[in-house]
Structure formats: C-alpha cells, structure tokens
Amino acid sequence: MDVAGIRMDNPLMVCSGVLGISAGLFSRIEAAHAGAVVTKSISLVPNKGYDNPTVTGVASGVINAMGLPNPGVDAFIEELGRSEVSMPIVVSIYGNDEGEFAELARRLSPHCSALELNLSCPHAGGLLAIGQDPNLVERVVRAAKEASNVPVLAKLTPNVADITKIGLAAQEGGADAICAINTVKAMAIDIYQKHPILSNIGGGLSGPAIKPIGVRAVWDLAGAIDIPIIGIGGIASWEDVVEYLYAGASAVQMGTALGMYDIDHITRIKDELDIFCASTELDYEGLCGIVRKRYP
Ligand code: RRO
Numbered sequence: 001m002d003v004a005g006i007r008m009d010n011p012l013m014v015c016s017g018v019l020g021i022s023a024g025l026f027s028r029i030e031a032a033h034a035g036a037v038v039t040k041s042i043s044l045v046p047n048k049g050y051d052n053p054t055v056t057g058v059a060s061g062v063i064n065a066m067g068l069p070n071p072g073v074d075a076f077i078e079e080l081g082r083s084e085v086s087m088p089i090v091v092s093i094y095g096n097d098e099g100e101f102a103e104l105a106r107r108l109s110p111h112c113s114a115l116e117l118n119l120s121c122p123h124a125g126g127l128l129a130i131g132q133d134p135n136l137v138e139r140v141v142r143a144a145k146e147a148s149n150v151p152v153l154a155k156l157t158p159n160v161a162d163i164t165k166i167g168l169a170a171q172e173g174g175a176d177a178i179c180a181i182n183t184v185k186a187m188a189i190d191i192y193q194k195h196p197i198l199s200n201i202g203g204g205l206s207g208p209a210i211k212p213i214g215v216r217a218v219w220d221l222a223g224a225i226d227i228p229i230i231g232i233g234g235i236a237s238w239e240d241v242v243e244y245l246y247a248g249a250s251a252v253q254m255g256t257a258l259g260m261y262d263i264d265h266i267t268r269i270k271d272e273l274d275i276f277c278a279s280t281e282l283d284y285e286g287l288c289g290i291v292r293k294r295y296p
Contacts, residue, residue, distance in 0.1 A: 004177035008035030015253035046072035061207030065200035088113035109148035120157035120182035134169035141173030222248025
C-alpha cells in the first residue's frame with residue numbers, strides 16, 4: 001500500500017519515541033512485520049533529556065516526560081547508515097524554528113523514506129507553541145517541504161481547541177499527511193511524598209485512556225482535510241486499528257502497547273487484521289473511512 005508516498009506492506013507503523021532508535025531495533029521491528037517505523041525525534045544537537053523519573057503508569061495509560069532525548073543529527077545519520085532494513089524508515093525531527101526544521105530536513109531526507117515533523121511534544125514549551133499556532137505550523141511545514149525530497153508528515157497535538165485548524169494549516173504548508181495525535185497534557189502527584197511524580201512535573205498521557213481522543217481527532221480531520229491521516233493514540237488490538245481506519249485513517253502508529261507487550265505484538269495484530277480483512281473481503285485501503293464517509 002502507498003500512504004502519502006510511503007510504500008508499506010501493511011498499515012501498522014511503530015510510532016516515534018518507543019523503539020525507533022537503533023539499526024538493531026529497526027531489524028527487529030521489520031522482523032515483526034511492521035509496515036514502517038518512525039524514529040525518536042531528532043534535533044540538530046544531542047539532547048540528554050530530563051532526569052528520572054521520566055515515565056509513570058496511571059489508570060489505562062502511561063505519562064511520560066522524556067525531554068526529547070536523542071543523539072543529534074550527526075550521530076543519527078551514522079546510525080541510519082548501519083540500518084539493513086528495506087521497511088520504510090520515517091525520521092521524526094524537531095527544531096526551535098522553521099530554519100532548524102529546514103536544516104534537519106535537508107540533512108536527513110537523503111537517509112530516510114519520509115520525515116515526520118514533531119509539532120506536538122506536550123511538555124516542550126517551544127514545540128507545543130509551534131503546534132498550537134496555525135501560522136507557525138504552515139511556515140514550518142513549508143520550510144521542511146522545500147528543504148527535502150521525501151514525503152513530509154506533520155504530527156499534531158491534541159492540546160488545542162480545534163485540531164482541524166492546525167491540520168488545514170499543515171495541508172496549506174504542503175504536508176503530505178497528518179499524524180494525529182501526540183500525547184495529551186497530563187500529570188500525576190505522589191500523595192504520600194507530596195510532590196509530582198515526574199521530574200519535569202508535567203508530561204504527556206498515552207495508552208488506552210487516549211484512544212477515544214485520537215479517534216475523534218482523526219474523525220474531525222477527515223472531515224476537514226484532503227491529505228491522508230495516520231492515526232495514533234491507544235492502539236493495542238486489531239479492533240483498535242479497524243476503529244481508526246473506519247474513522248478515516250489510512251494507517252496507524254502504535255507505541256505504548258509495544259512497551260506493555262513486546263515487539264511481536266505487531267505480528268499478532270497484523271495476523272488478526274488480515275483475518276478480519278479476509279472475512280470482509282476488503283483490503284487495508286478498503287477499510288479506510290468506511291464509517292466516516294457515511295457522515296459527510
Ligand atoms: O521526548 C518526549 O518527552 C516526548 C516527545 Br519528543 C513527544 O513528542 N511526546 C511525548 O509524549 N514525549
């Protein structure tokens with residue numbers, strides 16, 4: 001199948017920030033039959049991230065504030081050079097302004113199948129500010145598009161009043177697809193120690209708790225934009241995948257579930273999705289928007 005110019009065997013992608021870190025992990029993800037992998041978000045200079053604790057479990061989900069840890073663009077290009085997979089690698093990038101996004105796009109696009117612009121980390125003030133402002137989103141997407149020759153995906157935050165305004169701005173800037181959603185702003189307090197659990201205080205909620213928020217975002221975006229949507233948020237089963245596809249997604253990304261189970265969870269979901277497709281006599285593309293189209 002082809003989603004925004006990315007050729008994938010199936011619509012199950014591994015989302016940014018969980019496993020897409022090293023050439024060795026790319027091979028394991030390909031062996032688990034993922035359609036594509038999105039890497040950890042990469043910046044121009046290395047970033048160590050926040051101090052521990054950076055992750056905590058809550059009811060039906062996980063709150064993280066990793067702090068965008070990554071080895072920086074130079075080291076990551078070397079890592080990409082060690083990759084032996086034929087599965088598409090989508091490199092997630094983040095910068096402080098459109099110039100940094102353009103520089104990252106220019107440096108990384110020769111080494112990947114597509115770029116995903118992280119416009120949405122909920123606890124990186126500058127990034128969240130870009131992702132909440134339609135004008136900035138349009139400018140950043142346009143700059144990255146002009147600097148690269150691979151498809152450019154814009155990953156949006158749910159932490160806005162109307163995600164369709166941001167989606168339309170990304171489309172106007174030339175995005176090839178929208179990824180929705182990143183994590184939802186959240187926090188947790190240790191009532192015995194009387195302090196926030198995460199070192200950063202605030203973080204982003206992922207996992208089953210946010211699935212309905214992601215489905216709603218995809219549904220709303222599908223009614224407003226013309227480019228493909230990649231659904232993200234709380235996907236842990238083949239039924240979750242079908243729900244996102246029915247809402248209007250062309251593909252999905254999984255993250256927290258892979259931490260809760262294992263990489264081979266992708267294989268299990270793909271096998272079950274294939275059985276479902278066979279029973280409905282539809283291919284993956286045939287499932288896209290089935291319910292959404294009934295509510296124009
Ligand atoms: O690294 C992080 O703390 C992080 C990122 Br870049 C992001 O986009 N979303 C998130 O929940 N955490």
